[in-house]
Amino acid sequence: MNKERKEDLKDLCKILSIEMSDLYLLSTALTHTSYAHESKEIPKPAHSERLEFLGDSVLGLVVSTYMYRRFPKMDEGELTKLRAHLVCEASLAKHARKVGLGKYILLGKGELISGGRERASILADAFESVIGAYYLDQGLEKVNDYILNLMQEELLMMAKHGLCYDYKTRLQEMVQKDGIVEIVYQLMDATGPDHDKIFETAVLINGKVNGQGSGKSKKEAEQHAAKQALLKLGDNVC
Template sequence: MQDTRKEQLLKFCQSLGIEMHKLELLNSALTHTSYAHESKELPRPEHNERVEFLGDSVLSVIVSTYMYCTFPNLNEGELTKLRAHIVCEASLAEYARKINLGDYLLLGKGEGLSGGRERASILADAFESVLGAYYLDQGMEAARVFLLGLMKAELDFICTHGICSDFKTRLQEVAQQDGDVDIVYELIGSKGPEHNKHFATIVSVNGKHIGSGEGRTKKEAEQQAAKSALEKMGAPLTGFPK
């Protein structure tokens, strides 16, 4: 492994507040199959599919154990549904983005040029791979502390309040905690041909602009604006509408 790559991986570990003895494990966890297949190195670099398989199991054990021990009121069916939501591809990709995982991925040229660093499937798989590599290097307890440090707040909220993917409803719920407020969505523009238009929307609460979003429909743009507002407010994105 080149010194520049070692420096990148050490920087990544530092940003996560973790240590790893075997940086080769972390490097493999961040190596996409496209990079390994295009590499002219011999032997070819190890890609992350095997360690992703392990990380998936580690993730499931940690999340399931936490939910089981912390929320004894939830039955098996509820636990299963909530866990599926928490560890789904979209959710894991968001955690990957929060730790800037995409910046450290090794991708093939085509995958990199086509936006692979932001692709949800690649990010989610790599997140599980990094968890698997950290588990191999530092053990289950370290992996548990690391993972729950990222996920505990959302786990607690979802297991207490449930799931709702309607960000507009969620924003209304959060904004009205201290009384009635005036929430207004405003279409500020559109672009593209009629068959492939993209709409841009802003959302204001009591006259103050707090979020913006884009989408292929006006409704989707409003949902994205509400999501943006919730993120800026530091509010959980999920929950049952009250």
């Protein structure tokens, strides 16, 4: 590893507010398979896939343990849905973007040209790999604290809303932050027989259509419309 790479990784540790004694491990976590395969180094540099596998398991353990203790009355199905929301690709990519993780990922030429540094799948995988590296370097206690602190906002919302924390609620909270208060869900169409209707709904924010959705009930259609509005407003929903 050259001096410039070491300094970059030290800077990243400061941004992440973590300590890493083994910067080579962190560099491996941020080495995409495309870079390793194209490298002319002998032997080929290690890539991130094994650390990604480990990080995925560590994330699952930390989040599952938190939810098991925080929500003693939830059944396995409900816990699974909440965990899926917290560790989905969009959520992990969002955290990666916040710290500018893409800048530090080593990519092959093809991935670089195609915008790999901003691709959600690559960012989410890199985030998992970094978690895996941090776990190996510093242990479970520190990585547990790091993950729970990083996901504090989502965890607080889960504690407040549980499974009732849905896209409509999320949209309401998002727009209220910006001082936008008028949200209207408007039924646009209903097709099909009475026993199998499909409802089409639009969500209007301050009179402007921001999302449309369909569903087998008005509530489902409204949820889908709210999700589309969130995506339009730049929220990384799962």
